[in-house]
Amino acid sequence: MDGSETRILSVGTALPGPLLDNAALARRFGMDEIWEQWIEAFIGASTRHLAVDLESGEVVSSLTELGETAARRALENAGLEPGDVDVMVLGTAMPDQLMPTTVNMIADRLGINEVPTYQLQSGCTGAVQAMDLGRQMLLTPGRRHALVIGGEVCAKHYDLSVDVKKLAPDELVNLLLFGDAAGAAVLTTDEAPQSLVIRGLMNRLTGLGRPPGQTVDWFGLIDRDSARQAVSEDYKAIEESVPVMSAEILRELLDDLGWAETDVDYLLPPQLSVKMTDRIVEELSVPGAEEVSCVSEISNTGNALPFFQLEQLIPQMAEGDRAIGIAVESSKWIKAGYALEKV
Incomplete structure (x- = not known):
């Protein structure tokens, strides 16, 4: 890292x-x-x-x-x-x-x-x-x-x-x-007062041998009338795996940085749904960290959602504050996360 x-x-x-x-x-x-x-x-x-x-x-x-x-x-x-x-x-x-x-x-x-x-x-x-x-x-x-x-x-x-x-x-x-x-x-890479330094970032495929949890298909002229689903997901597999994978991401980020859980001031959890976010936050169990979530207002917006979390986070952080963001991809089971510090 x-x-x-x-x-x-x-x-x-x-x-x-x-x-x-x-x-x-x-x-x-x-x-x-x-x-x-x-x-x-x-x-x-x-x-x-x-x-x-x-x-x-x-x-x-x-x-x-x-x-x-x-x-x-x-x-x-x-x-x-x-x-x-x-x-x-x-x-x-x-x-x-x-x-x-x-x-x-x-x-x-x-x-x-x-x-x-x-x-x-x-x-x-x-x-x-x-x-x-x-x-x-x-x-x-x-x-x-x-x-x-x-x-x-x-x-x-x-x-x-x-x-x-x-x-x-x-x-x-x-x-x-x-x-x-x-x-x-x-x-x-410039020196920028009151900015967020990326202290750590992980991005790793972990789905060897596992069936995809989500599939987004595409169609050409020859199969555009196909009856198969354009989007499908194994929600049970996602429900079981994402909280566990989120906890693994958090632990790896903290271990690599030498941070304790008590060093984390803000937590940006995955935003699959409100119910799943609640389960994930409970699984992560980071005492004292303020949750930054927006899924209840805009639903799951995929790759846009971390930026909405960051938009909420930036004005809240004071100098020296630390934040952890976590993302899990179920399509082929990817672990990702990042650690930020306000300087």
Whole structure:
């Protein structure tokens, strides 16, 4: 684990469309009051934002548009211009197209050119992977600022004609669990007062021999009418594995840094759902650490969500405060996490 002095200089986020509560979601899909109560009991999230108009079926925001907005806000918060960016990295499981890459479309909208750009195809650990790659790229002499982005537009996989009463549990979970969003952060190697130093960062595949916990399929012209699911997940496997893996990530970060649990002032846990987050935090059992969570307001937004957590965290941290962020990807079981200190 590298302890180089890379800092998070700023963060920006973006949400599409109006806020959508569970009652509106239940009405749109013909759910009765019992279904609405089930959403709140099983998922826990009360609101989300979607990049599709549920009435018309029109996609109202692309990942490119959301990523551009989040990136502009991050740059503005850092006091930088697009021309100050030396490298760009995007982590997403839901790019707008296979090619051209969404990261390059965002760069084009920002007016960024003649810099390295990378797009990482990844689920819930993609934001941490983007930070890791951005940090590594800043080791090249002459590079000062990395723009890292994460986001998802999951709603494009919705079938608005579906009868939810006929859905299998893994399909129903995917319909109700996710929201759409993008987030961005500016990393720098410059000395920056009141910034967050990345003290540690881990990103490791651990799924050898294990079946995927989540699958996102794609379709070409030859199989676009296939009856197979676009998105599916083994929620039971996720429910059993993620709390345990989260505790393992926390312990490894603390051991590598020589930190005790009592040294952690803020905890940024995985944000699968409100119910799962509560279970994970209980499993982690970090006494005295303040939890930073936003899943109840925006639902699970995948690779955007860590940036929303950081957006909450940054104004709260005082000099010397320490934070641990944890992410687990169930697609092929990836462990990721990061440790921050305010200096």
